[in-house]
Amino acid sequence: MIKALLFDVDDTLYDSTTLAEMARRNSVRAMIDSGLPFRDEQELYEKLLHIIKTFGSNYPKHYDELLRYLNIPWNPKIIAAGIVAYEHTKFGYLKPFPGVIPSLIRFRKKFRLGVVSNGIAIKQWEKLIALGLSHFFDVFVTSGEAGVEKPSVEIFTLTAEKFGLDPRECVMIGNKLDVDITGAGNAGMETIWFRREENAHLKHEGKGPDYIIESFFELIPLIEKITQ
Amino acid sequence: MIKALLFDVDDTLYDSTTLAEMARRNSVRAMIDSGLPFRDEQELYEKLLHIIKTFGSNYPKHYDELLRYLNIPWNPKIIAAGIVAYEHTKFGYLKPFPGVIPSLIRFRKKFRLGVVSNGIAIKQWEKLIALGLSHFFDVFVTSGEAGVEKPSVEIFTLTAEKFGLDPRECVMIGNKLDVDITGAGNAGMETIWFRREENAHLKHEGKGPDYIIESFFELIPLIEKITQ
Incomplete structure (x- = not known):
């Protein structure tokens, strides 16, 4: 679940x-x-x-x-x-994509929310804070703190551990097929590829995404379908 | 003159x-x-x-x-x-004091304009650029570049030299009695103390200001009077 x-x-x-x-x-x-x-x-x-x-x-x-x-x-x-x-x-x-804030408000009622990001912790937090999103997330893991970068399985399992969850209880949503989707998939998570128009031609080499969305407005109905 | x-x-x-x-x-x-x-x-x-x-x-x-x-x-x-x-x-x-921009536009017709600032060159330029004032100034001397800080006479004489002028041909406008006014005065410049309300009680120890203003709106008539 x-x-x-x-x-x-x-x-x-x-x-x-x-x-x-x-x-x-x-x-x-x-x-x-x-x-x-x-x-x-x-x-x-x-x-x-x-x-x-x-x-x-x-x-x-x-x-x-x-x-x-x-x-x-x-x-x-x-x-x-x-x-x-x-x-x-x-x-x-530095503004959220359309649909991000209403989605997070909705998801927050039923799920715990986290961030998994390659980069420097303070820099990535600066972005979430400037975006007005920092309060939505319970767990925030950066490669700077984890010691490994996505797509390493370890950074995803560490994130699940911080929630006290099994990776199979987590869904990863990201834009990069190799970094976000294959990595999280290898860790046992379900994956949703946020496929932006310029990436529509990309093919995955490793484990592919379980689901694909092209805008955050598709995310609420998809999550509701997956978790029914 | x-x-x-x-x-x-x-x-x-x-x-x-x-x-x-x-x-x-x-x-x-x-x-x-x-x-x-x-x-x-x-x-x-x-x-x-x-x-x-x-x-x-x-x-x-x-x-x-x-x-x-x-x-x-x-x-x-x-x-x-x-x-x-x-x-x-x-x-x-990061906005100019009231009266700064119209004053600089006016002065620019008759005078060469410069900045003498303690601090790091890039940081001080960042401020002038964000203020929208960078294009007004022909000469910009920072202590970081000059190797000495205000109130050293050298930083003021270096600034005059960069204009190819004698210090007696320059007027220094600043808010700090000791740093801006006494230093420039010792270098032979005329001085205008921009006296902000909270500094009204201050007394100078070294060479005092030639003139005092409390807002940039007083600067245009004062400069016109001095240079008549």
């Missing part, structure tokens, strides 16, 4: 892909506005993506590295312009 | 005191809301001030230290709640 619903955070509870793209595009635009000697926003955006890929998305000095990569002397005004534009854009996009 | 106007940033171009107090009070409130076992917001706020005083205002882990000081185990949800509340509050308060 299903007793807990587990959620991924990024691109499951909110649109992290759009947030990152828009925040980075606006940071590039602001750096040009602040004097970066470049006019081609698209080209500069692609160079920034290269820096982010090289140093990792949690590296704190992407804009310093971008200037170095472009052979432009370190310039605090340009770097600050990038940071401020990123932060202000983030503020506008 | 006056050719450049120099400004301090914090508590001169915007209300940094109110921003910091409100952001810290909201961070304390959010930490309690997120489970910090404390009910007295005022007491917790005072403990946070103690931590900030101990570690310095630019230390990046005030909330981690606050939990340690309270003997509460490290908790990423509570720490994240403090950070998010601080950032969101900051966003609302």
